[in-house]
Amino acid sequence: MAGASNVRRPATLASLAAELGVSRTTVSNAYNRPDQLSAPLRARVLEAARRLGYPGPDPVARSLRTRKAGAVGLMLTEALSYAFRDPAATGFLEGLALACEQAGQGLLLVPVSPEQVDVTAVHRASVDGFVVYSVREDDPHFLAVLERPVPTVVCDQPMGVEGVDRVGVDDRAGMLALARHLTTLGHRRVGVLCMRLAAGRNDGPASAERQAGATYPVQRDRLAGIRDGLAEVGVDWSDVPVHERFEHSVTAGQEGAAELLAAHPDLTAVLCTSDILALGVLRHAADRDLAVPEQLTITGFDGVPEAERAGLTTVRQPVLEKGRVAGELLLERGDRNRPRRVTLPTELVVGSTSGKPRVDQRFFSGW
Amino acid sequence: MAGASNVRRPATLASLAAELGVSRTTVSNAYNRPDQLSAPLRARVLEAARRLGYPGPDPVARSLRTRKAGAVGLMLTEALSYAFRDPAATGFLEGLALACEQAGQGLLLVPVSPEQVDVTAVHRASVDGFVVYSVREDDPHFLAVLERPVPTVVCDQPMGVEGVDRVGVDDRAGMLALARHLTTLGHRRVGVLCMRLAAGRNDGPASAERQAGATYPVQRDRLAGIRDGLAEVGVDWSDVPVHERFEHSVTAGQEGAAELLAAHPDLTAVLCTSDILALGVLRHAADRDLAVPEQLTITGFDGVPEAERAGLTTVRQPVLEKGRVAGELLLERGDRNRPRRVTLPTELVVGSTSGKPRVDQRFFSGW
DNA sequence: TCGCTGAACCGTAACGGTTCAGACACCCAG
DNA sequence: CTGGGTGTCTGAACCGTTACGGTTCAGCGA
Structure with a gap:
C-alpha cells in the first residue's frame, strides 16, 4: 500500500547530529540551552532540522528523561x-x-x-x-x-x-445558613431532594440507613446542615422526607419534585442539594401552576449562573x-x-424563590 | 530537610525483576500479557510489586517504547x-x-x-x-x-x-436560510453584529477592507450568507452596517447593540453571528424597553441551550x-x-425574537 | 613559553519500558 | 526413539532524549 511511505519515521536528534557531524548533546543544546553553543552552529543545526524535517525533540522521550510529563x-x-x-x-x-x-x-x-x-x-x-x-x-x-x-x-x-x-x-455550614433562613421565614414542614448518596441506584425516598451509609460526604454534610437548622426550631429529622435521585439533571429534579410532593402534599418548602435539581423543581412548579414562593418555597445549592438568572434562593460556593x-x-x-x-467560604443568596409558608394545608383542596 | 526521604524513587520494573530473580520481560508480561507466563509466577510478581510499592509500568516509558501517547x-x-x-x-x-x-x-x-x-x-x-x-x-x-x-x-x-x-x-448556507427568513418577513434595513474578524482589536464598524481581510473564515462565511440573502431582494451589502466585537460575551453583544442602534436607529433587525452576542442584544433591548420582535427583530447563530430557552431565532449547528x-x-x-x-447540516430555528418589521421609522420619535 | 581560564563541544550512561527471536524443558503422536 | 509442537521464560536490542562529567582549544597575562 502506498500509504506505507507516509509513515516514514521523522528524523531524530541522533540522525540530525550524525548528518551535521556534531554530537547529540549539541543538537539538544541547540533547542534547550542556546547559550551552550555558538550562534552560528545553532543556526546550522536549526537549518538542518528544517531541511531534514526534524520536528524538534520528541516530547515523550524528553518527559522520560526529565521525569516531567508537563x-x-x-x-x-x-x-x-x-x-x-x-x-x-x-x-x-x-x-x-x-x-x-x-x-x-x-x-x-x-x-x-x-x-x-x-x-x-x-x-x-x-x-x-x-x-x-x-x-x-x-x-x-x-x-x-x-x-x-x-x-x-x-x-x-x-x-x-x-x-x-x-x-x-463547608457544605454543612452553608446549608445551615440556608435552613435558618427558611425556619426564620416560618417553614416547618420541609422536604429534601438530594443527589446520589452512595453506590447503587436509588430513585426515591432515602431511608435513615441509606443516609447513614452515604459514601458521598458532601451530600451527607449538606443534609446534616439542614438537620442542624431544623433541630434549632425543634423539627425532628426523622419527620423530614428526603428523596434521592441517581441522575443529576433538571429532569431528575422535576421527577423528584413530583414524587416528593405527591407523597407529602403538606410541604411548604423543598430544599435541594444542588441548583440543577432545584431548577427541576421550579419547572415542576411551573408545570403545575404553583406560585413560587407564595405556594412553595424552593432552594438550591451551588450558585450556578443559570440559577442566579432564575432568581433561585441558594448557597453560592466559589x-x-x-x-x-x-x-x-x-x-x-x-x-x-x-x-x-x-x-x-460559602454565601447565602436569597432570591425570589423563598418566602413565607402558605397558610393552607395542601396545594389543592381535593387532596 | 527531612523531606528528601519522601521523594525516594519508586521501584522500577528492573528492580522488581532483580528482587524476584526473573527477567524484566517476565515482569513486563505479568502486566501486559498474562497468558505469557504461568499463573503462579504472575501472582508472585504482582505480590512482590505490592510489597515493594511498584506502581506498575511507567506510562511515559511505555509511551516512548510503544510510540503511543494515548x-x-x-x-x-x-x-x-x-x-x-x-x-x-x-x-x-x-x-x-x-x-x-x-x-x-x-x-x-x-x-x-x-x-x-x-x-x-x-x-x-x-x-x-x-x-x-x-x-x-x-x-x-x-x-x-x-x-x-x-x-x-x-x-x-x-x-x-x-x-x-x-x-x-456550512455557515454560509445556514446564514442564507436565516436571511431569507427575515427578508420574507419584510426586513430590508438590517444591521449585523459579528465576532472578531481578524487579528487586532477592532470594536466598532467593520469596514469593507476589514471584512475582505478577515482571517476567520467562519465569520466571513456567515457574513457572506447574509449578503447573499439580502442580495436576493435587492439590498446592497454596502448599505448594511456591520459592527465587530473583539470579545465574545453577552456584555460585548450588549455594547455592540447600543453602538449599532445609536448609529443606525432605522434598523428593524439585528443579525448576530453568534447566540452569545444575540443574547446581549436581547438584554440591550430589554434595558431600553424595546419590544422584541414588535419593535426589533434579533437573531443569533449556534443554537446553544440558553438561546433556545430565550426563544431566540437562530441557526442551530450540531x-x-x-x-x-x-x-x-x-x-x-x-x-x-x-x-x-x-x-x-445546520437548521433554521424560528423562535419568538423574529417578526415583521415595525412600520415607524425609528425607535423613538425624538431621534 | 608556560600555566591557567572559560567557552564550546562531546561520550557515556541513564530514563523505564516493550518486543522479538530464541532457549529450554516437557509432552505426545508416530 | 524421534520429531515436532507447546508452554515458559530469557537476552539483548531498541525507543529518543537529557544529565553529567568530562575534553579540547584559543586566548591571555606573566
Whole structure:
C-alpha cells in the first residue's frame, strides 16, 4: 500500500547530529540551552532540522528523561462528557484550567468509563499529578490514582484521605445558613431532594440507613446542615422526607419534585442539594401552576449562573476558585510536609424563590 | 530537610525483576500479557510489586517504547479557560470528550497563552494527534501543530489547509436560510453584529477592507450568507452596517447593540453571528424597553441551550456532533489516503425574537 | 613559553519500558 | 526413539532524549 511511505519515521536528534557531524548533546543544546553553543552552529543545526524535517525533540522521550510529563490529570467518576454538562463542574474546570495555563501545564482529561472497573486509563496517564473531582471514596479509579507515585489533590470528595491535599467548602455550614433562613421565614414542614448518596441506584425516598451509609460526604454534610437548622426550631429529622435521585439533571429534579410532593402534599418548602435539581423543581412548579414562593418555597445549592438568572434562593460556593486552588495546590512548589486542607467560604443568596409558608394545608383542596 | 526521604524513587520494573530473580520481560508480561507466563509466577510478581510499592509500568516509558501517547491534544487560541465559558465550545468539548472516552484516549488541553508567541506548549504535548478548534490560519500555535508529525483535525477554522482533516458546518448556507427568513418577513434595513474578524482589536464598524481581510473564515462565511440573502431582494451589502466585537460575551453583544442602534436607529433587525452576542442584544433591548420582535427583530447563530430557552431565532449547528466527528476523524484507523472533509447540516430555528418589521421609522420619535 | 581560564563541544550512561527471536524443558503422536 | 509442537521464560536490542562529567582549544597575562 502506498500509504506505507507516509509513515516514514521523522528524523531524530541522533540522525540530525550524525548528518551535521556534531554530537547529540549539541543538537539538544541547540533547542534547550542556546547559550551552550555558538550562534552560528545553532543556526546550522536549526537549518538542518528544517531541511531534514526534524520536528524538534520528541516530547515523550524528553518527559522520560526529565521525569516531567508537563501535565496534570483530571479524574472524575462520571463520564468525561458529563463534566461539560454540569455548570458547577464547568466552573471548576475553568478555574483548574486557569491555574494550569498559568503554570504552563497541560490538563489531561482521563477517560474513565463510569461504573466500570477498568482502571488502565489511570495507569496510562502521563501526568505529574492528579486532581480528583468529587468521587466516592471507594471508587476503583480513585484507588488507582492513590497508587500512582504522584501528588494528588482532591476536590470535595473523598475527605480525610491520608497524604492527599483537599479543597472544598463547608457544605454543612452553608446549608445551615440556608435552613435558618427558611425556619426564620416560618417553614416547618420541609422536604429534601438530594443527589446520589452512595453506590447503587436509588430513585426515591432515602431511608435513615441509606443516609447513614452515604459514601458521598458532601451530600451527607449538606443534609446534616439542614438537620442542624431544623433541630434549632425543634423539627425532628426523622419527620423530614428526603428523596434521592441517581441522575443529576433538571429532569431528575422535576421527577423528584413530583414524587416528593405527591407523597407529602403538606410541604411548604423543598430544599435541594444542588441548583440543577432545584431548577427541576421550579419547572415542576411551573408545570403545575404553583406560585413560587407564595405556594412553595424552593432552594438550591451551588450558585450556578443559570440559577442566579432564575432568581433561585441558594448557597453560592466559589466553584471557579475551587478549581484554581486545586490547581495551585498541586502545582505549587513547596515543602510538602503535611497535607493541606483548604476550605472556601460559602454565601447565602436569597432570591425570589423563598418566602413565607402558605397558610393552607395542601396545594389543592381535593387532596 | 527531612523531606528528601519522601521523594525516594519508586521501584522500577528492573528492580522488581532483580528482587524476584526473573527477567524484566517476565515482569513486563505479568502486566501486559498474562497468558505469557504461568499463573503462579504472575501472582508472585504482582505480590512482590505490592510489597515493594511498584506502581506498575511507567506510562511515559511505555509511551516512548510503544510510540503511543494515548491522548489527543486540543488546541484553541483563546485562553484555555475560555473554552468552558462559551456554551458552543463546551458542547464541542463534550462531543470530543465522548469520542475520546469511547476510544479510551485521554484528552490533553494544551495550555496556549493567548496572543503569545510561545509555542513550546505545543512542542511539549505528548499526544498522538491534535484537534484544533477554530483558530486563525496564521496562528503561530497552529503552525507549530502542523510541524508536529502527528495527524491533525481542524474544527471550523482554518479551512483548506493541506494534509489535515476538517469538520465544520456550512455557515454560509445556514446564514442564507436565516436571511431569507427575515427578508420574507419584510426586513430590508438590517444591521449585523459579528465576532472578531481578524487579528487586532477592532470594536466598532467593520469596514469593507476589514471584512475582505478577515482571517476567520467562519465569520466571513456567515457574513457572506447574509449578503447573499439580502442580495436576493435587492439590498446592497454596502448599505448594511456591520459592527465587530473583539470579545465574545453577552456584555460585548450588549455594547455592540447600543453602538449599532445609536448609529443606525432605522434598523428593524439585528443579525448576530453568534447566540452569545444575540443574547446581549436581547438584554440591550430589554434595558431600553424595546419590544422584541414588535419593535426589533434579533437573531443569533449556534443554537446553544440558553438561546433556545430565550426563544431566540437562530441557526442551530450540531456542536456536540462536531466534537464527536472531530474525535472520530482523528482516532479512526483507516487509510489516510486523502484528507477528509465533513460538513454537518445546520437548521433554521424560528423562535419568538423574529417578526415583521415595525412600520415607524425609528425607535423613538425624538431621534 | 608556560600555566591557567572559560567557552564550546562531546561520550557515556541513564530514563523505564516493550518486543522479538530464541532457549529450554516437557509432552505426545508416530 | 524421534520429531515436532507447546508452554515458559530469557537476552539483548531498541525507543529518543537529557544529565553529567568530562575534553579540547584559543586566548591571555606573566
